[in-house]
Amino acid sequence: xxxxxxxxxxxxxxxxxxxxxxxxxxxxxxxxxxxxxxxxxxxxxxxxxxxxxxxxxxxxxxxxxxxxxxxxxxxxxxxxxxxxxxxxxxxxxxxxxxxxxxxxxx
Numbered sequence: 435x436x437x438x439x440x441x442x443x444x445x446x447x448x449x450x451x452x453x454x455x456x457x458x459x460x461x462x463x464x465x466x467x468x469x470x471x472x473x474x475x476x477x478x479x480x481x482x483x484x485x486x487x488x489x490x491x492x493x494x495x496x497x498x499x500x501x502x503x504x505x506x507x508x509x510x511x512x513x514x515x516x517x518x519x520x521x522x523x524x525x526x527x528x529x530x531x532x533x534x535x536x537x538x539x540x
Contacts, residue, residue, distance in 0.1 A: 461504045463511070469501035472508065478528045481510045487531075488512060494522055501528060509534050 464472060472478065478501075485496035494514035502509050508528040513521055525534040 461502055463500045463502040472501055473528075476508060476529075478508065479531065481512070481528075484510060484526055484531050485512055485514075488524060488526075489514060492522060492524075493517065497521070504534070507534075 473480065481499045481501070485499060488494075489496045492514055494516045496512060497515050498513040500511045502511055502525075504525070509525045510528050512524045512526065514524065515521055526532060527534055
């Protein structure tokens with residue numbers, strides 16, 4: 435009985451979650467093959483130059499990159515390994531290389 439009360443309370447407190455789930459994902463990342471197709475179709479710069487630039491600027495080693503679509507914008511999500519062992523995640527616009535957002539940059 436207590437379970438049903440908690441479940442009902444949670445459902446009434448979060449009506450926006452259902453609407454958000456129905457509206458679709460805001461961020462979708464592509465497979466390697468899909469990324470290659472998108473890079474060619476949209477004539478995007480290759481991510482390697484961005485990786486090299488950020489590695490130098492942040493004193494970190496590039497360990498991965500993904501092409502994603504976030505709110506109808508193509509972005510590269512780069513993962514870099516700092517010398518102290520922390521992973522830095524940086525998102526940049528795939529068309530111009532401008533930062534979109536980052537976590538744990540410092």
